[in-house]
Amino acid sequence: MSIPTELKYTESHEWVKDNGDGTVTVGITDHAQEALGDLVFVELPEIGKQLAVKDACAVVESVKAASDIYSPLTGDVTAANEALDGAPETINEDAYGDGWIFQLKLSDPSQLDELMDAGGYEQLLADEG
């Protein structure tokens, strides 16, 4: 199970990468993709959409079930990973890289400090058993 130390994490198993320019990239963690199983469909957020923290903004569907993806932060959607449309399995294969889902321009970059770091997320997984 991989938990890169340079990323931030949510309790709903999204990862957040600070791009350093007021935007972040968001995806789901290795743990999440493994728990979901083979992914077969991704519904991406619309570019320009305004999101608040914990807004359901995208959907990933595995062979098993549909799961909501929640916005980790407040901001506007600036990009969505269209390549996932034809290849949702990319999330299974490269959850932290080519399997990214969308990018946000943050309304309040200080919100980043409220997210978990890798150690906190590792503890969360341990607590969830």
Next chain:
Amino acid sequence: MGSRTPLFSEHERLGARIVPFGGWDMPLHYGSQLDEHHAVRQQAGVFDVSHMRPVDIQGTDALSFLQRLLANDVAKLKQPGKALYSCMLNAEGGVIDDLICYYLGPNRYRAVVNAATADKDLAWMHACLQSASVGINSRDDLALLAVQGPEARAQAASLLPVALREPALALKPFFATEQGDWLVGRTGYTGEDGFEIMLPAAEVVELWRALLAVGVIPCGLGARDTLRLEAGMNLYGQDMSEEVGPLESGLDWTVAFAPRERDFIGRAALEAQQASGELRQVVGLLLTGRGVLRSHQPVLVNDQPVGEVTSGGFSPTLQRSIALARVEPGIGDQCAVEIRGKAVPARVVKPPFVRHGEARIALDDQDARA
């Protein structure tokens, strides 16, 4: 913690994701459900289905008992080894369970029932028993494997007890052969050729390991579900239940109304349903818009609800989303399915979707990949 089959530690050792199912802890997949699905369509896979329950029904009144208990007519079974698929109904015509019944020889039958309903089924069988000349024996001492796929019979046959090898390879579809406590049937739940094997629980680990050693792929309940959906086969509790009977579940072909004098449980209720008018029907759906069909999504025609999805999912073979749906009769060949508040277009098709590795419905090139 649920019940465990004799193969539980084998599943754990293979890294299976274990999930609760019908009171049992069962493997969902061993890594990739999609790979397991394709293995069964293209080569051979093995499923531990030891959670299912064989029930022996024997005695001089076994035939007449089963003719009353089951909606299909076991008197059709003339040759020893022949099997029959049937619903077991309640008096209201609802489905208590669906099962396979094997005719093993004069006065000897074996039913195989679903795991989640096994205790309920046995209680019902005993409640329906009116003769002292029928014995009902739950075979908890047996394990079950399903070996399925185009290469399944060839790969499994050489691993059977010597006396069963030739008779097993000579089986016609829906026939079984037995030797001691081993029973091999050319049956399955995937739409592929293969065997279902019942054997003493103490011997199943050895057979499982031998199958894996010759390259048969271990497959979990996840692939079992997508395979049966592609094959257009019903799942008890989802596509039919005690509330919805066989005539509205696409299972009318399994109800033997002839001979007219056979008074099976539920017959009067089914005849009343037939007389009362328009029954809902089960159709196949191929999603042409984007998304994945799931149970209970509403089916719409002209924005009006006409039914709902009973089993839906992603078809790994077709690379599209497919479903079984229960709808009003005569809805035509186009509809929509409501997915997260949006009406997504779908085509009405006749199941099965896939048989023997091949698509059985036309795929339009314009149809979106799910």
